Structures are given as C-alpha cells and as structure tokens.
Amino acid sequence: MTAEHQRLAVNAEKPVPLVEWGPYLSERQWGTVREDYSSDGNAWHYFPFDHAAYRHYIWGEDGIAGISDMFQNLCFAITLWNGKDKILKERLFGLRNGEGNHGEDVKELYYYLDNIPTHSYMEYLYKYPQVEFPYDNLREENRKRSRLEPEYEILDTGVFNDNQYFDVKITYAKQSPKDIFIRIDITNRYSKTADVTLLPTLWFYNRWWDQEQKAVPEISYVNKTCVKATHRRLDNYYFYFQRPTDALFTDNETNTMKVSNVPNASIFTKDAFHDAVIRRQNVKELRNRKKGTKFSPVYDLRIAGGATKTVYCRLSDTLVENAFTRGFEQIFSTRKAEADEYYQAIL
Numbered sequence: 001m002t003a004e005h006q007r008l009a010v011n012a013e014k015p016v017p018l019v020e021w022g023p024y025l026s027e028r029q030w031g032t033v034r035e036d037y038s039s040d041g042n043a044w045h046y047f048p049f050d051h052a053a054y055r056h057y058i059w060g061e062d063g064i065a066g067i068s069d070m071f072q073n074l075c076f077a078i079t080l081w082n083g084k085d086k087i088l089k090e091r092l093f094g095l096r097n098g099e100g101n102h103g104e105d106v107k108e109l110y111y112y113l114d115n116i117p118t119h120s121y122m123e124y125l126y127k128y129p130q131v132e133f134p135y136d137n138l139r140e141e142n143r144k145r146s147r148l149e150p151e152y153e154i155l156d157t158g159v160f161n162d163n164q165y166f167d168v169k170i171t172y173a174k175q176s177p178k179d180i181f182i183r184i185d186i187t188n189r190y191s192k193t194a195d196v197t198l199l200p201t202l203w204f205y206n207r208w209w210d211q212e213q214k215a216v217p218e219i220s221y222v223n224k225t226c227v228k229a230t231h232r233r234l235d236n237y238y239f240y241f242q243r244p245t246d247a248l249f250t251d252n253e254t255n256t257m258k259v260s261n262v263p264n265a266s267i268f269t270k271d272a273f274h275d276a277v278i279r280r281q282n283v284k285e286l287r288n289r290k291k292g293t294k295f296s297p298v299y300d301l302r303i304a305g306g307a308t309k310t311v312y313c314r315l316s317d318t319l320v321e322n323a324f325t326r327g328f329e330q331i332f333s334t335r336k337a338e339a340d341e342y343y344q345a346i347l
Contacts, residue, residue: 004342007118018070020177021315022119025066025075027106031096034059044096044104053087054255054271056206062091063201064110065124065170067180072205073217073231076239076315078170078184079199079296081277084132088199088274093135101145107138107154113169116342121335122172129159130166130194163189166196166303173335178235178317181331185310188303195302197277199248200313202229202239203294206252219249221290226323240314240323244297248276248286252293268292 001009011017029035030052036043037058047055052062061068063077080089094106113123134157141152159165167187174180188194204217217231222238224247229237250272256262258271267282268289273296275281301309314323 002341002345003338004116004118007120011118019118020070021067021180023122024068024070024072025077026060026062027092029057029060029062044098048096049093052091053274054258056252056254056270061205064091064126069234073233074204074229074237076202079201080128081197082128082130083195088277089128095142099139100142101147101149102151105151109154114339116339120174121339124170126168128166128168130164130190131159134159165189171332173332175331180315182313183310183332185308186301186303187308188305191305193302193304198299198301198311199273199296200241201296203252217293218291219293219295227295235317238316238319241297242312245300246287246298248273248296248298249289249292250286250294
C-alpha cells in the first residue's frame with residue numbers, strides 16, 4: 001500500500017471524509033450568481049472583475065494557486081506585481097459573458113501540474129508577463145469579433161514575445177494534515193534582469209459582514225517572520241515566512257468610496273495592498289498596524305535573466321521556534337515521490 005493509500009484509508013474512517021486543507025479556493029468568485037443581488041439577475045454586471053480588488057465577497061473567495069480549509073474560513077494565495085500593472089495580480093483575469101465573442105472566457109496561462117487526493121502534494125504554474133498585462137486590449141479586441149471568428153487570446157497580444165515573462169511555480173507539501181510547507185519559485189524567462197514583487201497572502205473570508213455580535217477573526221503579529229491566525233471555527237494557525245522586504249496588514253472589507261462613493265470607515269480596506277505597493281500610499285500605517293483580517297509579507301525580487309528565486313512559507317497549527325529547520329526541503333521531494341508512487345500504482 002502506498003503512503004497516499006494509507007492516508008486515504010485513515011481519511012475514509014472520518015465522519016466526513018474530506019481533507020481539511022486543499023485547493024478549495026475558486027478561480028473566479030466575481031460575476032457569479034452567488035454574488036448577485038441585482039434586481040434584474042445580471043450577475044456579470046452586478047459584480048464585474050474590476051470590483052473584485054476592492055469589494056468583499058459574500059459567498060466565497062478566489063485567488064491564484066489558492067488553498068483554504070474545507071469551509072473556506074482561512075485562505076492563502078499568491079499575489080504578484082510586475083511594476084507595470086495598475087492593479088496587483090491577485091486573481092485570474094477573464095471576460096464576462098457580454099465581453100467575449102464566445103461568452104465568458106479566462107485569458108491567462110496557468111497549469112495544474114500535480115496533485116493527489118489528500119492534497120499532500122500539489123504543484124501549480126502561472127505565467128506572468130513582465131510588460132503591462134493587456135486587460136483593455138483583450139476586452140476591446142474580443143468585443144470587436146463576431147461569434148463566427150476565433151477568440152483573441154493572451155498569446156495573440158504579444159506580451160509573451162521573446163519570453164519576456166516570469167514562470168511562477170507554487171508547490172505545496174504537507175508535513176501533516178494541518179502543517180503545510182509552501183515553495184514559490186519565480187523564474188525569469190527573459191534574457192535581461194527583471195523585477196517582480198511577490199505577496200504570499202493570508203486572509204479570512206468575510207463571514208462577519210452581517211453578524212455584528214459575532215467575533216471577527218484576526219491575523220496578528222507574532223514576530224518578524226510569523227503571524228497568528230485566530231478563528232472561532234478553527235484551530236489557531238501560524239503563518240511562517242522568510243524575512244521579507246516588508247509586511248502589511250489590512251482588512252477584508254469593501255472600499256465603500258470606490259463602490260458607492262461613501263467614505264470608508266478606515267484606510268484598512270480589501271484593496272489597501274494595491275495602494276501601498278503600487279502607489280506607496282499608507283505604507284507606514286499598514287506596516288505598523290500588526291493585526292487585521294488580511295496579511296502579506298512583501299518580497300521585492302530582482303531576478304537575472306534565466307535565473308530563479310525561491311521563497312518559502314509555512315502554514316501550521318503548531319507554534320515552533322524555527323519553522324525552516326535544516327533539511328526541511330526534503331518534505332517536498334518526499335511528497336513528490338509519494339505522488340508519483342500513487343499514480344504508478346493506479347495507472
């Protein structure tokens with residue numbers, strides 16, 4: 001019996017045979033009927049892509065290469081910035097139903113490389129252009145085309161010409177069901193040195209928006225490389241990360257000024273990281289807050305052409321003194337070998 005089969009056997013004995021942590025975070029929460037409170041039932045217009053950065057969701061969350069607990073209380077995903085885009089790359093971009101000549105369509109390059117049923121090992125690859133992401137161009141060109149014409153894809157825009165992009169590979173390896181190591185490898189596929197900002201982001205799904213009497217969960221500062229996530233439905237979790245350039249706190253709350261022109265209760269809104277990283281607004285306030293419902297260490301990376309830089313994180317229910325002890329990388333190769341062994345046994 002393989003190691004994965006053994007884990008599955010243990011899991012099958014549980015009342016609910018669902019692994020607590022897995023890739024349960026959706027790729028797109030905006031534009032869904034779940035988020036639609038419009039009078040005419042037009043979900044695409046009620047919650048468009050542009051709102052997703054600054055408007056909190058009601059019924060779920062989304063992200064790139066994301067994971068969450070089975071109830072999606074606590075979420076993790078990566079965020080990127082190439083120094084050119086007007087927004088952070090927090091989620092995949094796609095056309096809503098009325099924008100695409102064949103209806104709704106994601107316009108990104110991303111790949112699910114590996115996974116096993118217990119999600120003890122997972123690999124995901126995202127290709128991020130180093131030039132400005134062609135949001136407007138993709139919308140405009142697809143809108144021009146009839147349903148009889150082919151779709152205008154991201155490769156048609158030329159943003160990947162000359163390999164001017166980053167390969168961003170995210171690998172998850174579980175040491176135990178509630179102890180997850182995360183490796184983020186960013187490779188510069190271009191011939192010249194390029195800069196990229198990485199924000200491995202931890203946040204709570206906003207279930208408290210209409211529950212004023214219930215406790216709001218909290219992510220709080222522990223030390224320069226650790227925060228604690230506290231939620232009444234979860235064990236305490238500790239998010240460990242290597243020494244960053246900066247570390248920012250905010251809240252998963254709607255920026256009401258942008259949505260409805262109503263002044264915000266505070267500067268700590270869902271899109272605060274966009275303003276801090278891109279426009280350098282309120283950086284000191286976000287850095288010094290030390291608590292919130294959304295958190296990210298910030299890594300400003302300069303990567304030579306053809307080179308790779310790696311950032312490690314860890315999400316665990318255990319408080320440890322040294323999260324990245326010597327030889328911790330072995331967990332990735334061990335779980336990879338177990339994944340290969342599992343598929344060799346069943347295929």
